[in-house]
Amino acid sequence: xxxxxRSVLSLRGLAKSxxxxxxxxxxxxxxxxxELVCLLGPSGCGKTTTxxxxxxxxxPTAGEIWIEGKPVAREPPHQRDVGMVFQHYALFPHLSVADxxxxxxxxxxxxxxxxxxxxxxxxAMVELADLAHRMPRELSGGQQQRVALxxxxxxxPAVLLLDEPLSNxxxxxxxxxxxxxxxxxxxxxxxxVFVTHDQEEAMALADRIVVMHRGRVEQVGSPDxxxxxxxxxxxxEFIGLCSLLEATVTDVRADTLVVQTSGGVTLVLRRPAVRVxxxxxxxxxxxxxxxxxxxxxxxxxxxGRVLSSTYLGSLSRHRLLVxxxxxxxxxxxxxxxxxxxxxxxxxxxxxxxxxxxxTDPRR
Amino acid sequence: xxxxxxxxxxxxxIVRWCVYVGLALPPLIVVASSFSRTTFLTFPPKxxxxxxxxxxxxxxxxxxxxxxxxxxxxxxTVLALLVGTPAAAAIxxxxxPGREAVQAALLAPMVVPLVVLAIGLLQVLxxxxxxxxxxxxxxxxxxxxxxxxxxxxxxxxxxxxxxxxEAAMSLxxxxxxxxxxxxxxxxxxxxxxxxxxxxVTSFGNITLSxxxxxxxxxxxxxxxxxxxxxxxxxxxxxxxxxxxxVTLAVILLVERLAGLDRML
Numbered sequence: 001x002x003x004x005x006r007s008v009l010s011l012r013g014l015a016k017s018x019x020x021x022x023x024x025x026x027x028x029x030x031x032x033x034x035e036l037v038c039l040l041g042p043s044g045c046g047k048t049t050t051x052x053x054x055x056x057x058x059x060p061t062a063g064e065i066w067i068e069g070k071p072v073a074r075e076p077p078h079q080r081d082v083g084m085v086f087q088h089y090a091l092f093p094h095l096s097v098a099d100x101x102x103x104x105x106x107x108x109x110x111x112x113x114x115x116x117x118x119x120x121x122x123x124a125m126v127e128l129a130d131l132a133h134r135m136p137r138e139l140s141g142g143q144q145q146r147v148a149l150x151x152x153x154x155x156x157p158a159v160l161l162l163d164e165p166l167s168n169x170x171x172x173x174x175x176x177x178x179x180x181x182x183x184x185x186x187x188x189x190x191x192x193v194f195v196t197h198d199q200e201e202a203m204a205l206a207d208r209i210v211v212m213h214r215g216r217v218e219q220v221g222s223p224d225x226x227x228x229x230x231x232x233x234x235x236x237e238f239i240g241l242c243s244l245l246e247a248t249v250t251d252v253r254a255d256t257l258v259v260q261t262s263g264g265v266t267l268v269l270r271r272p273a274v275r276v277x278x279x280x281x282x283x284x285x286x287x288x289x290x291x292x293x294x295x296x297x298x299x300x301x302x303x304g305r306v307l308s309s310t311y312l313g314s315l316s317r318h319r320l321l322v323x324x325x326x327x328x329x330x331x332x333x334x335x336x337x338x339x340x341x342x343x344x345x346x347x348x349x350x351x352x353x354x355x356x357x358x359t360d361p362r363r
Numbered sequence: 364x365x366x367x368x369x370x371x372x373x374x375x376x377i378v379r380w381c382v383y384v385g386l387a388l389p390p391l392i393v394v395a396s397s398f399s400r401t402t403f404l405t406f407p408p409k410x411x412x413x414x415x416x417x418x419x420x421x422x423x424x425x426x427x428x429x430x431x432x433x434x435x436x437x438x439x440t441v442l443a444l445l446v447g448t449p450a451a452a453a454i455x456x457x458x459x460p461g462r463e464a465v466q467a468a469l470l471a472p473m474v475v476p477l478v479v480l481a482i483g484l485l486q487v488l489x490x491x492x493x494x495x496x497x498x499x500x501x502x503x504x505x506x507x508x509x510x511x512x513x514x515x516x517x518x519x520x521x522x523x524x525x526x527x528x529e530a531a532m533s534l535x536x537x538x539x540x541x542x543x544x545x546x547x548x549x550x551x552x553x554x555x556x557x558x559x560x561x562x563v564t565s566f567g568n569i570t571l572s573x574x575x576x577x578x579x580x581x582x583x584x585x586x587x588x589x590x591x592x593x594x595x596x597x598x599x600x601x602x603x604x605x606x607x608x609v610t611l612a613v614i615l616l617v618e619r620l621a622g623l624d625r626m627l
Binding site: 106 | 524526527529530531532533534535536537540544545548549
């Protein structure tokens with residue numbers, strides 16, 4: 001409207017502590033209209049506490065919460081313009097599917113005819129129109145999930161909050177529901193905050209991922225930024241597989257760095273955005289797919305001994321020992337099919353792809 | 364092997380039936396002997412007559428005390444629910460100093476011998492000037508039934524999924540709407556089961572009522588107890604059968620409303 005993109009949800013210095021225990025330590029985040037942001041982290045990292053503060057179930061120790069330009073941190077949950085899907089769905093067991101969806105509409109006093117139209121619209125949206133008169137206990141997990149979603153969206157909230165909504169489904173259903181939720185949220189252009197501990201889920205759904213660890217934000221970025229360019233050892237290890245090689249910078253060039261690993265291997269790597277000086281300690285984050293069987297001409301040619309190999313269908317994963325350091329490699333299953341543990345193979349590390357972390361002495 | 368299994372099955376069957384019979388027999392004997400043509404209580408009954416029921420219905424003391432007991436049980440149940448439910452909620456949900464003590468005090472009437480409770484109540488009510496009044500009797504019966512409400516409602520609240528309340532709140536429900544539209548409907552089986560316990564306990568209580576009821580305020584169990592001191596005719600059995608019928612009626616009514624299986 002004003003041309004300036006205004007955040008729908010804005011968290012400013014949000015913090016929560018229980019006595020001496022800090023659950024969330026000064027979190028700031030702007031969520032744009034229609035954006036899908038994922039709070040990702042291991043259990044106890046503060047992601048659920050953050051979500052519950054936005055919903056109003058937990059009162060922050062400090063900080064502000066703004067929804068659609070209105071400060072709500074001191075407002076009770078029923079006066080906040082958010083819809084929430086709970087981990088265990090929290091459907092009202094005494095109400096039918098239709099009545100569950102209508103629950104919020106009744107609370108705001110919507111006239112009956114309009115309410116019925118909205119409920120039908122919502123149930124059609126999640127493809128549950130035939131089950132309107134069932135009770136929640138008669139539904140499968142996936143159906144309950146969709147009722148929970150329809151119920152949360154019926155009030156057309158400014159922000160949709162999802163608390164680990166897929167964690168109770170079996171793996172096949174989880175992927176299907178993930179895609180359904182994703183396309184629904186996209187279609188409605190819902191501003192959404194999603195909590196999960198599952199990095200694959202975060203990668204698949206989010207526009208932006210907020211990686212949290214011990215109540216702190218470790219990194220905020222798009223899924224590919226988080227994966228390709230982690231800014232901390234924690235993020236590198238939490239998202240995807242990687243080998244971390246401790247190294248010392250021996251030369252800084254225009255676009256590249258030359259480092260020597262603690263095992264004595266010399267590698268040429270892409271120069272990071274942060275300033276690096278010669279002699280500095282760094283960590284090279286090497287994803288399994290950055291390591292390939294050697295084919296002439298590439299830099300970073302090395303010899304590795306195969307420790308073990310795992311067949312993963314389309315891929316195979318190999319644990320290698322290179323100058324005393326372990327390195328993971330993933331390649332197409334056929335490429336190294338004959339290789340046995342104990343064999344020595346030639347490999348190369350693509351210099352453009354690994355990310356270099358500057359070791360922070362405070363960590 | 365098979366022999367041993369068959370023996371075990373037979374043995375548990377016998378024990379089970381002994382328990383069933385032991386539980387059901389006393390009330391059955393009372394009901395049966397209420398139809399006896401004899402002028403004294405006897406089992407098995409001799410002949411069949413409904414005359415004793417007619418006599419009971421004609422007896423003003425019995426009918427008055429039946430009415431009193433019913434009124435008392437209903438009023439005490441309602442008040443115990445109104446006092447006990449918030450108390451249970453506080454015990455389950457809040458952490459406050461003296462919580463354990465409050466919990467112990469609320470459950471005490473269940474473990475303190477009734478005679479002790481009765482003497483205590485008599486003194487307190489006399490001091491308050493409420494002895495031998497209906498209000499005094501109600502207070503005593505609320506004290507008597509409160510532990511049942513607190514225990515049953517605490518159990519229901521403990522099992523209640525808090526995220527349902529949160530879901531309601533995030534769906535714009537004001538606190539009063541949360542209570543009316545989510546909390547109460549889901550806790551209803553607990554409320555009904557507490558009501559049954561209260562009603563039956565109050566309706567059948569004799570110790571407290573015997574101490575506190577004088578003059579016109581004689582409850583049915585006390586009336587029966589007094590009656591048995593000077594006569595032993597089947598009117599007793601007929602009245603006792605009425606007590607059983609009222610109790611069963613309450614339980615069946617609640618069962619129809621909520622379903623006993625969901626309730627207990």
